Amino acid sequence: MRPPLRIAVLECDTPLPNTNCRYNGYGGVFTALLTASAKALNHLDRLGPETGLQISKWDIVSGTEYPKLEDIDAVLLTGSKHNSFEDVPWINRLVEFTQSVLAQDRVRLLGICFGHQIVGRALGVKVGRSNQGWEIAVCGMDLTEKGKELFGLDRIRIQQMHQDIVFDCPPGVALLGSSPRCAVQGMYSPGRFITVQGHPEFTQEIETEIIQTRTKAGVFSEDQALEALSRTGNEHDGVSIGATFLKFLRED
Template identity: 70%
Template sequence: MSSPLRIAILECDTPVPEVHKRYNGYGGVFSTLLKSSAKTLHLDPETDLEITAFNIVDDDKYPKLEDVDAILLSGSKHNSFEDHPWILRLVEFTKMVLAQDRVRILGICFGHQIIGRALDSKVGRSDKGWEISVCDMDLTDKGKELFGREKLRIQQMHQDIVFSLPPGVVSLGSSPRCEVQGMYAAGRFITVQGHPEFNGEIITEIVKVRSTGGIFTEEMAKDADDRAFNEQDGIAIGAVFLKFLLEE
């Protein structure tokens, strides 16, 4: 792996207004996470990481693979199973990255689902409803090995899921509302259904917008807000992502 580690963030959405104002897009949200995680690994976030962002919803420009070491697919309010032109382009780009063996991939929520779709797994609405705010993710043996703990506490914000593991892919964990909470292929990709990049402030802003818009009921919003600032493992998850990208 080259130094610095070159990570291209594919912004699959624009954050809600207050979050966008604070972070300048999901590129800023993920940069904050990755730089905080880098410090826990004794990396210099300013010299050891080179982070770029690409708004792939409003623009069709993608990074050249020879210019990066890793691709990160962000979350999104959009549906991973729909056939909008930009989503189809993203699926095809993801297939291209998966077809080579140098550039690695991180998939978060919508990005996790896009990788599942690119590998021909079914993605779509869960019949178990929304999973919101800090929740437990029960880890498989591989998940425990990678994350170094028995379970993960991770922010959630989804009602879409990957229904089954693609062939040859290892499960990292599950929850009562989502059987495929993470996927792993050695030297190729790691995904999580949850949002390690979200903190309590970001979750409460999203909940407020979606509650005002009638997406969340008052009861759902209160339950999410009550758990939004619970202890969670986002920075530790980011550190595992970076170790995965750096390993030979």
């Protein structure tokens, strides 16, 4: 029997109150996604949280401790309300740690939204504000040939919540897909990393809480919020994307 798959979730933010109460941090949100994805693969016996899937959570915003690479098999960088391009101590430390993961060939890397951008920054490409504005709620992602091969789909539907982007795919890295508002929706390097700009881990409830909170804060207009809220419950491929993550982490 294979040893447990040890995934360190680097929590780059704290969820909003309702989500945090239900999941106890983004580590809990991703545990729910990956468990559902293992079940979809019929691998729950080998990848369940009580058997073959060991997830540790690391608060890297207020804390300074990171996992030791010899103790884990994969690192997952979560989304965040913070800006991936900022020159602040905790983000700089995260970029440096990500570079240390990329510099070796055993521990694999998953990057989601902010985490996708951090991987881009660690690889030396520009990250920052898009001139296309926000991409919110369930949106379509057109896949490249490599994206179709990897995800086993012709097109992906995924929850989105971002206005920052990776501007270019780094040299030697495969582009996975794009959308009208974001040219680099995902990146892939065999045996090293997979990233996506969207949020496969977001449910309708999580997305709705963020939209409503940001609308009250004046980030989104009422019209913008209503249009986005009309799409938060649309069918999406989050579990399928999580299954692709697990297959990638288990590949020899």
